[in-house]
Amino acid sequence: MTTAAVRVRGLTREFTRRRAQPRLALDAVDLTVEEGEVHGLLGPNGAGKTTLCKILSTVLLPTSGTALVNGFDVVRETKQVRQGIGIVFGGERGLYTRLTARQNLMYWSALYQQPTRVAKARVAELLERMGLLERADDAVETFSRGMKQRLHLARGLIGDPRTLLLDEPTVGMDPVAARDFRSLVAELRGEGRSILITTHDMAEAESVCDKVSLIDGGKVIGTESPRTIGGWMSKYERVRAQGVPEEVRAKLRALPGVSEVRVEDDEEVLVSVDAEGAAARVLRTLVDAGVSAVSTSRPSLEEVYLHVIGDRGLAVR
Numbered sequence: 001m002t003t004a005a006v007r008v009r010g011l012t013r014e015f016t017r018r019r020a021q022p023r024l025a026l027d028a029v030d031l032t033v034e035e036g037e038v039h040g041l042l043g044p045n046g047a048g049k050t051t052l053c054k055i056l057s058t059v060l061l062p063t064s065g066t067a068l069v070n071g072f073d074v075v076r077e078t079k080q081v082r083q084g085i086g087i088v089f090g091g092e093r094g095l096y097t098r099l100t101a102r103q104n105l106m107y108w109s110a111l112y113q114q115p116t117r118v119a120k121a122r123v124a125e126l127l128e129r130m131g132l133l134e135r136a137d138d139a140v141e142t143f144s145r146g147m148k149q150r151l152h153l154a155r156g157l158i159g160d161p162r163t164l165l166l167d168e169p170t171v172g173m174d175p176v177a178a179r180d181f182r183s184l185v186a187e188l189r190g191e192g193r194s195i196l197i198t199t200h201d202m203a204e205a206e207s208v209c210d211k212v213s214l215i216d217g218g219k220v221i222g223t224e225s226p227r228t229i230g231g232w233m234s235k236y237e238r239v240r241a242q243g244v245p246e247e248v249r250a251k252l253r254a255l256p257g258v259s260e261v262r263v264e265d266d267e268e269v270l271v272s273v274d275a276e277g278a279a280a281r282v283l284r285t286l287v288d289a290g291v292s293a294v295s296t297s298r299p300s301l302e303e304v305y306l307h308v309i310g311d312r313g314l315a316v317r
């Protein structure tokens with residue numbers, strides 16, 4: 001039997017705050033990331049994703065429960081855990097923006113106690129791989145968001161880790177940079193590395209993950225296939241339209257799978273659906289009625305969670 005990359009059981013983390021109720025950031029979480037898998041942890045802001053990543057990377061202690069990374073315990077075997085992981089937190093944390101990309105990576109290599117010759121070669125290889133070689137000797141403060149994140153990823157790879165923890169790595173990136181980043185993630189998976197990636201973006205979870213665990217209010221509410229996530233995005237799609245006469249609104253309300261037809265302040269009509277194919281029926285009805293100012297948008301994660309939690313009879317928040 002192979003060792004799971006991440007095995008979390010009954011993991012709880014409580015934050016106590018003065019003069020306030022203690023807050024359960026993680027509440028009896030169970031999660032398994034199999035070796036060689038890209039596992040998404042999908043959840044809205046405040047769900048507990050960063051707290052879990054911090055515990056797995058040994059910078060925060062759990063209140064109770066166990067967490068093993070590459071078979072090592074995050075509380076008792078911190079050294080072995082750290083040796084086997086690479087961490088990429090979103091944002092600018094951890095980068096020295098006045099130093100160049102190469103200097104940042106050389107600094108991190110020194111922390112791994114790599115001999116200078118080995119470090120230089122490894123750093124050059126990583127810069128090339130991340131498409132940063134041309135800008136390797138420019139200060140990081142001149143980099144775009146996407147370039148900084150690729151540098152973060154290079155940093156996470158310095159120790160050649162078996163397991164990568166990526167905490168919202170594409171937040172704030174433009175769509176092209178985010179797509180490039182995701183293909184790097186797919187390449188790393190191709191090398192047999194295991195990856196836990198947190199996100200609040202359903203499309204990201206669908207496109208890059210082998211499995212996706214849903215987290216909300218500190219609880220894991222299920223593990224799904226990316227195909228299921230994609231299905232939810234179309235099932236709960238929203239349709240917006242301008243200039244919809246009342247009789248057409250009534251027709252929309254009567255369509256199967258339409259859960260709400262709401263008139264917004266600016267007379268825009270927002271149609272919510274909760275069945276496969278219902279959005280297409282709405283579009284057809286609008287087009288047949290001569291309404292042309294129509295657009296569709298994905299549901300928010302919060303909306304999807306309300307449906308999923310409702311359907312499963314779960315009480316999370």
Ligand SMILES: Nc1ncnc2c1ncn2[C@@H]1O[C@H](COP(=O)(O)OP(=O)(O)OP(=O)(O)O)[C@@H](O)[C@H]1O
Nearest residue numbers: 015023024025043044045046047048049050051052
């Ligand atoms: N150091 C802390 N002290 C007190 N409460 C905290 C602390 N860190 C996190 N929390 C609380 O724990 C909960 C989970 O936070 P966490 O940062 O893990 O969520 P998240 O899913 O990563 O969300 P985000 O994407 O907003 O960072 C939140 O309610 C947060 O306010």
